[in-house]
Amino acid sequence: MSLVVVGSVAYDGVETPHGRVERMLGGACTYISLAASYFTKVRIVAVVGDDFRQEDTDLLATRGIDLEGLERVPGKTFFWSCVYSADMNERTTLQTDLNVFADFQPKLPEHYRSQPYLLLGNIQPALQRSVRRQMDGVRLAGGDTMNYWIQGCREELLETIREWDFLLINDSEARLLSGESVLRRAAAAILELGPRILVVKRGEYGAVLFTAGGCFSVPGYLLDRVLDPTGAGDCFAGGFIGYLAENGAGSRTGPLDMALLRRAVVYGSVMGSFCCEGFGVDRFRGLTRAEIDGRFREFKASTDF
Amino acid sequence: MSLVVVGSVAYDGVETPHGRVERMLGGACTYISLAASYFTKVRIVAVVGDDFRQEDTDLLATRGIDLEGLERVPGKTFFWSCVYSADMNERTTLQTDLNVFADFQPKLPEHYRSQPYLLLGNIQPALQRSVRRQMDGVRLAGGDTMNYWIQGCREELLETIREWDFLLINDSEARLLSGESVLRRAAAAILELGPRILVVKRGEYGAVLFTAGGCFSVPGYLLDRVLDPTGAGDCFAGGFIGYLAENGAGSRTGPLDMALLRRAVVYGSVMGSFCCEGFGVDRFRGLTRAEIDGRFREFKASTDF
Numbered sequence: 001m002s003l004v005v006v007g008s009v010a011y012d013g014v015e016t017p018h019g020r021v022e023r024m025l026g027g028a029c030t031y032i033s034l035a036a037s038y039f040t041k042v043r044i045v046a047v048v049g050d051d052f053r054q055e056d057t058d059l060l061a062t063r064g065i066d067l068e069g070l071e072r073v074p075g076k077t078f079f080w081s082c083v084y085s086a087d088m089n090e091r092t093t094l095q096t097d098l099n100v101f102a103d104f105q106p107k108l109p110e111h112y113r114s115q116p117y118l119l120l121g122n123i124q125p126a127l128q129r130s131v132r133r134q135m136d137g138v139r140l141a142g143g144d145t146m147n148y149w150i151q152g153c154r155e156e157l158l159e160t161i162r163e164w165d166f167l168l169i170n171d172s173e174a175r176l177l178s179g180e181s182v183l184r185r186a187a188a189a190i191l192e193l194g195p196r197i198l199v200v201k202r203g204e205y206g207a208v209l210f211t212a213g214g215c216f217s218v219p220g221y222l223l224d225r226v227l228d229p230t231g232a233g234d235c236f237a238g239g240f241i242g243y244l245a246e247n248g249a250g251s252r253t254g255p256l257d258m259a260l261l262r263r264a265v266v267y268g269s270v271m272g273s274f275c276c277e278g279f280g281v282d283r284f285r286g287l288t289r290a291e292i293d294g295r296f297r298e299f300k301a302s303t304d305f
Numbered sequence: 306m307s308l309v310v311v312g313s314v315a316y317d318g319v320e321t322p323h324g325r326v327e328r329m330l331g332g333a334c335t336y337i338s339l340a341a342s343y344f345t346k347v348r349i350v351a352v353v354g355d356d357f358r359q360e361d362t363d364l365l366a367t368r369g370i371d372l373e374g375l376e377r378v379p380g381k382t383f384f385w386s387c388v389y390s391a392d393m394n395e396r397t398t399l400q401t402d403l404n405v406f407a408d409f410q411p412k413l414p415e416h417y418r419s420q421p422y423l424l425l426g427n428i429q430p431a432l433q434r435s436v437r438r439q440m441d442g443v444r445l446a447g448g449d450t451m452n453y454w455i456q457g458c459r460e461e462l463l464e465t466i467r468e469w470d471f472l473l474i475n476d477s478e479a480r481l482l483s484g485e486s487v488l489r490r491a492a493a494a495i496l497e498l499g500p501r502i503l504v505v506k507r508g509e510y511g512a513v514l515f516t517a518g519g520c521f522s523v524p525g526y527l528l529d530r531v532l533d534p535t536g537a538g539d540c541f542a543g544g545f546i547g548y549l550a551e552n553g554a555g556s557r558t559g560p561l562d563m564a565l566l567r568r569a570v571v572y573g574s575v576m577g578s579f580c581c582e583g584f585g586v587d588r589f590r591g592l593t594r595a596e597i598d599g600r601f602r603e604f605k606a607s608t609d610f
Contacts, residue, residue, distance in 0.1 A: 219513075222520060
């Protein structure tokens, strides 16, 4: 059951209290794909410049990721850099050079269009919509967005997510999108906008799944050491949809399998937690499915009562 | 199995985005006792002035709370007032008049001294220690503290908690007490200081229980409406120790009953969540044990996977 992922493939510069890397592989599409690749076949749609390194292509390829939709054009790859506060709860963007990403027009290779799962990383809502409409017979489609689009392209965003099955955002985005300050009310309002499944990510504090049937909360995994939180939310998304795809979840209209959705939220949390253990995508270079399943069991053991 | 609670009984002035009350019953001992009274017999040790209202005494009495240790002295009852930020995540103290509380020297009535459970609310560590030492053959003793004592009376506090079985504090206090910024490490360091049981309260994000055997996390309950968060941490403590007392938990040296401790943390969360639903202690005027057990089941249903 393969998954199409659309979003940015980038180079990132990151500084945290634990170190600084000038330039490393990053981007939402990269993180989502790497995380999801432990569960299902992933096919990506993205654009990079002619500076994109072979070793980075190789990393994606070793995870079995289909790169036919990875467009390579003259120019430089999207570059973004940031610095984290001492407690890593805040980050400041230092530089955003869209480069070749500025003219990104996602085009799906023919064999992508009939795939059952689609995850739309955080890009311009109109682009997300165009991709959604290129897909045929999708079982589950959804994605991420951010404050920038919620404030700047509200109508376009609302039109876009109306066609989604699931939406993954963080608490402040949920409040901004709904205009409600209490999370439970914000969620109820968002579930009126189209998606039947809402996952609100709360960083180190975990995540909450909302559906018409109620809510499910998972606390954050308590890490011994957080090296770099960049990409954790995208890895959450990758683990979530990857696990759903692995298990053949969903049809656009049938009843939701709540037990499966709950486990998918936990697998999302597991993948987000691993992401924070290394700089950039480093943790995924040696990570195994056995470690992932082990941490899933640890979640179970530390939340059961 | 009765519980002795020591701490402040006060009048509070509180302003939140949902309203303002000039003067109402408050204080750590009050919140702890009311919450614990749903589970076990509670006996309080506190001091009030001659302005303490009969209706407030009556509220405590209707919950079966033993008031023999509630000293009444000439002067005014402790008064404290605060204002909450728009999102209620921050609060600013406006006024603190210790009044009769300034000279509080807790004296335990004779029949309190042989009780099996002791909860020391957030007061000067030396006072907490003097109470602990007045107790004879206690099964479980512990309490709360705050930044003010951690910074101002560190050595005294360390000597005090060395004799405790459990410590209940919030994340920032755990970090300050241990000098470790990562919660898991902070907890490991604190478990070396005396208490075998550490509960870290994380406000709306839930709580984490740490023991030598590992950790247990419970997410926060998602309230429809938070009227006033004052006292929620104390109600957590009351629910936690109340449930343990109801079930005859603990001996100072035997193995810990982890399943019971986990349920106690959930009952703590339940009581904290109810507290936020009314101003001051209002929610406890009509609350029933059936509602409490119902919310416990709701926690189970919304966290199970």
